[in-house]
Amino acid sequence: MNLTGQYATSFQQILNKAVQTAEVPLTELQQADTQVLAQETALGSLQNAVAAVTSSLTALANDGSSGAIGATSSNTSAVTVTATGASQPATYTINSITSTAKAASETSLISYVDSASTPVSSTGNMQLLVGAQTYNFTLANNNLSTLVSQINGLNAGVTASILTTAGGNYLSLSANSTGATTVQLNDDPAGANKNIITSSNQGSNAVFQLNGITISQASNTVNSVIPGLTFNIAGTTNIPVTMTLASDSSKLSNDLQTFVTNYNALVTAVHGQTGAGGGALVGHSIINQLQQAMQRITSHFSSTTGSVQSLADLGVTFNGTDGSATFDPSAVSSMGASQLGDALKFIGSTSTGLGTFSQTFAQFSDPITGLIQTEIKGATTQDQHLQSQISTTVNKINAFQQTMASQIEKADTLESEYESQQAELTASIQGLSLVLYGKNQIVA
Amino acid sequence: MRLGESTLLIRAAAEARDLEALELARRERDAAIASLGGLPPSEELLTALRESLAAGEEATRALRLIKQKIRQESGRLAAIEAVFLRALREPEARHIDCQG
Numbered sequence: 001m002n003l004t005g006q007y008a009t010s011f012q013q014i015l016n017k018a019v020q021t022a023e024v025p026l027t028e029l030q031q032a033d034t035q036v037l038a039q040e041t042a043l044g045s046l047q048n049a050v051a052a053v054t055s056s057l058t059a060l061a062n063d064g065s066s067g068a069i070g071a072t073s074s075n076t077s078a079v080t081v082t083a084t085g086a087s088q089p090a091t092y093t094i095n096s097i098t099s100t101a102k103a104a105s106e107t108s109l110i111s112y113v114d115s116a117s118t119p120v121s122s123t124g125n126m127q128l129l130v131g132a133q134t135y136n137f138t139l140a141n142n143n144l145s146t147l148v149s150q151i152n153g154l155n156a157g158v159t160a161s162i163l164t165t166a167g168g169n170y171l172s173l174s175a176n177s178t179g180a181t182t183v184q185l186n187d188d189p190a191g192a193n194k195n196i197i198t199s200s201n202q203g204s205n206a207v208f209q210l211n212g213i214t215i216s217q218a219s220n221t222v223n224s225v226i227p228g229l230t231f232n233i234a235g236t237t238n239i240p241v242t243m244t245l246a247s248d249s250s251k252l253s254n255d256l257q258t259f260v261t262n263y264n265a266l267v268t269a270v271h272g273q274t275g276a277g278g279g280a281l282v283g284h285s286i287i288n289q290l291q292q293a294m295q296r297i298t299s300h301f302s303s304t305t306g307s308v309q310s311l312a313d314l315g316v317t318f319n320g321t322d323g324s325a326t327f328d329p330s331a332v333s334s335m336g337a338s339q340l341g342d343a344l345k346f347i348g349s350t351s352t353g354l355g356t357f358s359q360t361f362a363q364f365s366d367p368i369t370g371l372i373q374t375e376i377k378g379a380t381t382q383d384q385h386l387q388s389q390i391s392t393t394v395n396k397i398n399a400f401q402q403t404m405a406s407q408i409e410k411a412d413t414l415e416s417e418y419e420s421q422q423a424e425l426t427a428s429i430q431g432l433s434l435v436l437y438g439k440n441q442i443v444a
Numbered sequence: 445m446r447l448g449e450s451t452l453l454i455r456a457a458a459e460a461r462d463l464e465a466l467e468l469a470r471r472e473r474d475a476a477i478a479s480l481g482g483l484p485p486s487e488e489l490l491t492a493l494r495e496s497l498a499a500g501e502e503a504t505r506a507l508r509l510i511k512q513k514i515r516q517e518s519g520r521l522a523a524i525e526a527v528f529l530r531a532l533r534e535p536e537a538r539h540i541d542c543q544g
Binding site: 026394397398400401404405407408410411412414415417418419421422424425426428429432433435436 | 463466467470473474477480485486487489490493494496497500501503504507508510511514515517518521522524525
């Protein structure tokens with residue numbers, strides 16, 4: 001930008017043009033970027049809302065394909081159970097539980113008066129045994145605090161600490177996980193080799209009989225014995241405990257309620273992006289596509305699924321005015337086994353029945369390949385492009401500023417030169433006046 | 445160039461507030477002043493000197509106005525840039541984690 005211009009051009013006009021050149025694109029870019037960022041934010045919110053609906057539809061589809069299997073225990077103080085994907089009804093018996101899994105925990109045989117100075121070892125050489133692992137070490141300082149610190153530094157699967165009592169300080173050693181093991185701390189392993197901690201609680205395994213088979217394992221959580229069922233040993237018992245996998249209407253009811261809650265949140269999100277006063281996505285094709293998908297789910301009907309042929313038969317109804325859904329749990333809780341079977345048939349799976357809508361909505365919400373994510377990526381690219389343009393414009397402004405600074409410097413120099421000329425002219429006028437009139441005359 | 449012509453140049457440049465033209469006029473005036481020594485004393489010369497002196501005053505006033513205007517516009521640009529850069533930083537908080 002040439003700030004000096006032509007002789008007859010107003011300097012003010014040139015400056016105005018320079019400022020406008022910077023101001024107009026910056027304003028436009030700012031407005032464009034604000035719009036892009038607003039769309040990106042709105043798309044992100046919408047994606048979350050659709051993902052929640054997708055997730056709840058997938059849960060329903062899984063109910064349909066797995067028979068909404070839930071797990072129950074006849075004695076929850078001894079065994080708690082969780083269905084983790086079981087697809088068939090079944091019954092299992094835990095005949096007895098003779099032991100729960102506990103972590104080993106021992107203390108020193110003697111106490112130490114001062115944890116910072118009382119010696120804990122005869123030689124300073126110690127040996128820790130944890131299960132089959134042996135750890136030899138030499139105490140940097142022969143006292144309890146150092147012993148605790150060095151044991152914890154071994155990462156041997158045990159935690160050492162100091163128990164402070166009126167009778168002195170004791171070493172406590174606890175295994176970090178449950179299960180029968182050996183925990184031993186030997187002093188002077190090459191010589192006297194004396195264990196200085198108790199051996200009264202070396203931990204225990206969970207020991208129980210499942211369908212007559214004796215099982216012993218280090219953890220109380222059992223998740224690798226029965227496919228699709230996880231149970232937890234909570235206490236001992238010699239009375240058989242029955243674990244039952246069966247269709248559970250309460251699971252279906254909970255999943256329907258979750259679907260309705262998430263669906264209504266999506267209804268609100270979509271309404272917020274439509275009509276006058278709507279958000280940044282008003283008129284965006286993705287809103288229209290979502291509305292169509294939502295419309296299809298509300299009108300889904302099947303004539304081949306017995307007593308349950310629509311969401312209304314499951315207790316889910318839609319408000320004709322605002323499109324929101326309502327769930328009546330009694331519709332499901334009052335179902336008999338046959339009706340529950342029809343309900344699960346209506347729901348189907350991720351590839352049949354109502355459950356297929358989980359795929360429909362996943363096409364919108366998938367965080368990698370979904371339509372909304374594609375739009376978000378586009379907005380991000382657009383934002384980056386705008387930011388680049390903005391950066392270029394800001395650099396131009398900085399260049400203008402530098403030009404202006406040099407113009408001021410030039411004007412300063414010129415003013416000084418004019419003042420010098422003025423002084424010279426004044427002297428000339430004085431001299432000439434003296435010659436012509438015999439006196440000084442300066443002012444014209 | 446004669447002093448009278450440089451005076452016209454100075455006045456036109458001052459009126460236009462044109463920095464480059466003022467610089468050109470100053471150089472012409474320098475040359476004109478340098479050639480004054482060979483001219484005989486006269487009323488016309490005195491008048492020309494007085495007019496050039498007055499034009500020089502206009503030039504220095506114009507230069508001060510130019511500097512004032514540049515400073516104003518520089519401040520305006522700085523304000524535009526500051527407001528804009530502030531607006532640029534604000535939207536960052538509006539980004540959300542779309543991966544959930």
